[in-house]
Amino acid sequence: MDFKEFDKQVDIEQLKNDAAEIKKNGGTGDFPELPAGIYIIKLDKLELGTTKDKRPMMKGQFSIVEGEYKKRKIFVNRVVYGTKNDANMIANVLSFLESLAPSEDVGPLVFTGYAALAELIMDVAEDVADLTYEAEYDADAFNPISIKEVFEEE
Numbered sequence: 001m002d003f004k005e006f007d008k009q010v011d012i013e014q015l016k017n018d019a020a021e022i023k024k025n026g027g028t029g030d031f032p033e034l035p036a037g038i039y040i041i042k043l044d045k046l047e048l049g050t051t052k053d054k055r056p057m058m059k060g061q062f063s064i065v066e067g068e069y070k071k072r073k074i075f076v077n078r079v080v081y082g083t084k085n086d087a088n089m090i091a092n093v094l095s096f097l098e099s100l101a102p103s104e105d106v107g108p109l110v111f112t113g114y115a116a117l118a119e120l121i122m123d124v125a126e127d128v129a130d131l132t133y134e135a136e137y138d139a140d141a142f143n144p145i146s147i148k149e150v151f152e153e154e
Contacts, residue, residue: 034074036138038148040066041074043100043133046125048080048118056081056114058093058121062145065132074137076145081114090117092143099147102127 041062049059060076076096080089090111097109102124109124111117134149 033139034069034072034137036140037136039064039069039074039135039137041133041135041137041145043125043128043131044073046121048114048121051079055079056117058096060096060145062133062135074135074145076143080117093117093121096143096145097121097124100124100128100133101131101147101150 042065044061044063046058046060048056051057056079058076058078058080062074062076064070064072064074078089078093078096080086080093083089094109094111097120102109106120106123106127109120130153132151132153133147134151136146136148138144
């Protein structure tokens with residue numbers, strides 16, 4: 001089997017860094033489930049990627065920056081094509097992006113196509129890179145992350 005095809009499908013450098021971080025922190029990557037609650041988080045990455053079956057999906061990763069669960073990750077994923085209600089899913093993504101409090105420089109948060117959505121998500125991610133959030137997290141909720149407050153770095 002030629003494993004080079006797998007190398008083309010992932011960000012090798014990011015995966016290498018993530019694995020080293022887990023090892024450095026004494027973990028195996030197996031963490032108990034993060035309990036529902038309020039956490040202070042910071043955005044690590046946000047993009048329009050794809051599912052295993054190649055459907056567009058917003059993928060977000062946040063790090064908890066304070067408290068007992070510091071350094072743990074919180075993920076939010078939302079498939080935006082090929083669902084029972086794509087328009088609802090897209091509206092949900094736009095609402096989530098709005099909750100991250102991007103500046104007016106990003107422009108209007110509207111859907112004008114999937115390529116434009118990918119650019120919009122990248123623009124929001126770049127714009128809010130210095131923000132920290134108080135968020136309510138519940139893995140079992142339809143929207144696992146609900147932004148409650150936004151903090152700018154001092």
